[in-house]
Amino acid sequence: MREHNEKKKINKLTRNYGYSNFNTNSNLKKYIPAILSSLMLLIGIAADYYNFSPFFKSWFRVLWYSTAYLPVGLPVLKKGIESIKRGSYFTEFLLMSIATLGAFVIGEYPEGVTVMLFYTIGEFFQSAAVTKAKRNIKALLDVRPNKALVLRSNSYVSVLPSSIKIGETVQVRTGEKIPIDGVLLSTNAYLNTAAVTGESKPQRIIKNTIVYAGSINLQNVIEVKATKEFKNSSIARILDLVQNATARKSKTELFIRKFAKIYTPAVVFLAIGLTFLPYFFVPNYVFADWLYRALIFLVISCPCALVISIPLGYFGGLGAASNNGILFKGASFLDTIAKVNTLAMDKTGTITKGIFTIQEIKAFTISESELMKYTLALEATSTHPIAKALLDYPLREPFTATDVKEIAGKGIRGIVNNKKVLVGNAALLLDYKIDVLTEIEDIVESSVLVAINGEFVGYVIIADEIKEDAKETVSEAYKIGVKDFYMFSGDRESITKNVAKQINVLRSKGDLLPEQKLKEVEELMKNPNAIVAFVGDGINDAPVLAVSDVGIVMGGLGSDVAIETADVIIQTDEPIKIVKAIKIGKSTRAIVWQNIALAFGVKLIVLLLGAAGLATMWEAVFADVGVALLAILNAVRLQTKKW
Template sequence: MEKTDKTITAPKAKQTLQENALAKGHSENDGHDHGSEDGHDHGGIARKERPAWQEHWDLLLSLAILAVLLVLEYGFGYKLPNMLALAVNAIAYLLAGWNVLRMAFRRLKRGDVFNEFVLMSVATLGAFYIGEYTEGVAVMVFYSIGEWFQDSAVRRAKASIKALLDIRPDEVTVMRDAKPEVVNPSKVSLGEIIQVKPGEKVALDGELISKQSSFNTAALTGESRPDTKYKGEQVLAGMINLNTVSEIKVTALFTDSKLSKILEMVQDATARKSQTQLFISRFAKVYTPIVFFLALALVVGPYFFVENYIFNEWLYRGLVFLVISCPCALVVSIPLGYFGGIGLASRNGILFKGGNFLDVMTKIDTVVMDKTGTLTKGVFKVQKIRAEGINENDLIRITAALEKNSTHPVGKAVVEFAGDKIGNTVSSDVEEIAGHGLSGVVDGKEVLAGNLKLLKRFKITYPSEIEQEVDTIVVVAIDNNYAGHITIADEIKEDAEPAIRNMHSLNIKTVMLSGDKQSVVDKVAKELGIDEAYGDLLPEGKVEKVKLLKEEGRHIAFVGDGVNDAPVVALADAGIAMGGLGSDATIETADVVIQNDQPSKIVAAIRAGKITRSIVWQNIILAMVVKAIVLVLGAGGVANLWEAVIADVGVALLAILNAVRIQRMKI
């Protein structure tokens, strides 16, 4: 299976563009042109809403006229004189169908003959031609009502996604010259201090400088439980301050915040079509001209084979055929289903970068995971220090001075443990050796700090018993001599074991790849029940393992959080990034982002994809079966125009209601 539409999104400030893209997402590419061109702006969500009776007064008036005519004819047995009936029905018809006729005319001028607007115009005008005025009006009225419901459902689905675009605050309190000043978040610079009162949303990413504070993180993670942050910890835009006035040092500009990137991902997701959506759009372009010619053949063909051929009778059958063949139930409900799937996932803290990846997740049979930060918390603590030829304080001071240049959780643990011991010690000429560690100069000495592979690479001897250590270690060499090691331990995430168990219940194979020691990897794999686990891997080693699995014909999701995971994320059929602790490179490369870093969300992402695909195919089968039955009945003269339009509108409404159901499901 080839990976589709894998792009890396650069941070941009484009809230207006986001809204515009959402507003036109239903009209440009899905074959169902209901944008502002038809006078109702059905696809738009940016404009101010008006009451339904004001928005569609013409349609409601037409429906009222139709109801009066039906009561007179079928309730009292009274039929209007022919010319009066034509005039009244024509008024009702134009009220209900003016926009459809206008769109049909515009399409015809562009040379686009085979579309639903022309189809409905031909069918209804044909009904008037053969004297079936009321039926012609009924077809147009009920068709327009169906469109009204369809557009309302699409608008609501997009509005639920657009609501995410509105969670960024429009203003922020920044401390300048020891005085609070309210400004737009885009006007705040790096390093400035912002103040967030209880109940306010954090507008910018930053570092908490107050002692502690609790935040609601639902906007980012889908989890509303309070998250207590302490001085020095990261606070993200979109979080809501719960209990005390907090001061935060800004570490990212407005356009570079994690929340801004999330909003871009959601906006981009609505523009990326699934394979099913693309197929339906292509299908509609082929299907519509075919039914036009079949309807024409149904009208003209019998002239050569049927005795007592009556043109109006066969024209009526052709009109029924045209009405029921309208593909709008498919063209509207399928994108609506994928909007719902993306919305369902985002409310649970899972961001899909496109409907195509919802489809990909349904085929996953192997989940490959990184260890640190994915299955473990990535919160390391120094357990013990062993120094050789140097005292322990100097060892931790020199190592921390070098590790200050690393973003790896292990390096951060060393720096945190060292604390004030670092003092004025600085490092220079620091180089990161991917998958190994760091090299640099500290106190005028060449220092290496990393894993055992680093010392082997530089042919530095070390005590053999170190290789028996089960926990993670940082080995240190000074001037090409082994100087000691620091033992560090990590914790497994609480929901990691249930997540693995749930994957197995779905018959999904689990594999763990890590750059950590094999002994550590084996320990974690045994505790979690992972099928296969490989340690001591460099980034290229992870890539090779994933390639081997793909050669076996397996459909792979890779879950990671580090910079080194980005190449493997890009290679997998579905790349999943842990968005809370994850690096920006991995998040931008990934197809799916889990905002709260919980492994259990991997299973939830798979379920979201399966729910969406199941309901989409329910709608496809429902629409095709009902249409096929009524097409046959119409061609045989059994079904009339009333039954055709009720079947068409009924199928569309059922499909829409089924698609909307996705948004209310649990995963």
């Protein structure tokens, strides 16, 4: 039932883009009417040209071309009538119907059939392009698991993934898809994560590593502990985001649709004027000549090249992005990210891996073991990457904390063994007027300070690694038009400066609270020429992600709040994907404007020629169907390009 509903969403999505007018099924039956019309048209033109028989000049010629017209013309005529019944009078169906029937009225039978035939062929190309554009989204339905083996009552039973509960153990056999987000319980696994991350190379995963629903197990039977419900799994989230993204249209697309609603009726009235007004001003007025010019005008003016190729361009951009592990929450963000010239990034989990390890433990008035027991009693409640590193420390008989409170950007306080304990940075201890040894100031790495009952008792040094592609991201970002690069962090100033120096970021600030990060980005946005993108991953980045022009989140390590707030999600946590996202945005925008210029430019030239009597119906066909085909082929390039 769930799959049926999601397929209905896909169909609704395509209807929103106006793609449901023609069946996209590749069944041969849909081509038969066009093939029949083509054969009859060719035979008719040959009979006209070679004068096969005088018989063909009579009523039989009208009947022959009428029969050739009906297979391709009748469906369009029906759609025109249906749209009128719904109150939509001025559509491309109406334009095509008037133009082709008018051609029959003035005796231009071959041209009437040709216009409708080429229009239908154009729809076939459009349909094929849309099918290709939808393939990435439909592929998500295919990779979504439809069954799971769950350990219940000491045996594995087959259930629907939606029924799996957090904490349950799931068995995944070779070749099967992981049905739920979770943690690997087996020693190792070899997974194909392409559907989730866009990474084509299979990944070797070790025990206790997070794995994602939709990944394919390539080797050996593995066990996974569920950490999320299916509805919150990565694959369900991707599907939902992409579906919603295609429904959120860009400003350019919305403008073109509004423009078409005004443009089409204007064209109809101009064609009527072109037919009858010359009667009052032109000597030797011939109705058939001016009607022919008006019919050419109608064919040329059909707005299908615009209303089809532009959304198809954005659709292709979204598909190309999702295929590379980048999720845009709307087509509008493809437009905005293309204009980004200022990039601000968080440090931990964005520039660095966010995987901390304990480097040194220094205890003063208590033992190392006691220091860690007090520390971990508070850190057990935190989801910060530093807390995770501390919790890897082996402990026997850990202490329990009460009245725990997290102080944003500073640390945690609480009660342990009836003692007031503070665990955090120097700013936290200074708030409580606790002296910190001067040697702390010389430590470049992250340090966790511990105070008990107002006394500084020790610290733990934690180190983080810079991501392999962080430096490349900065250099590539400059190459594609990012003029200003900033790094903001809640970590110590010395650590932030050190990381910034290693990746060639010239502007950086550390020791920032969430509200201070927000203030820094708001300052950047005061520049009217700045289009600011902020990249983060934690819950404390959510306010900045929300206020920036484009909020980009590292989806793998990122918190759920940050993911919900952001406009763009990088599934693989690779900074270089930010550059790819900007490139895809720029290419999408360029193709959309190329299509607009192509459609308007060619149509305007042929319109003027048609009104002057210098263009025939054949030029009109090219200006309409030919331009639409070129625009569609141009848009398809987004889906075939390697990024």
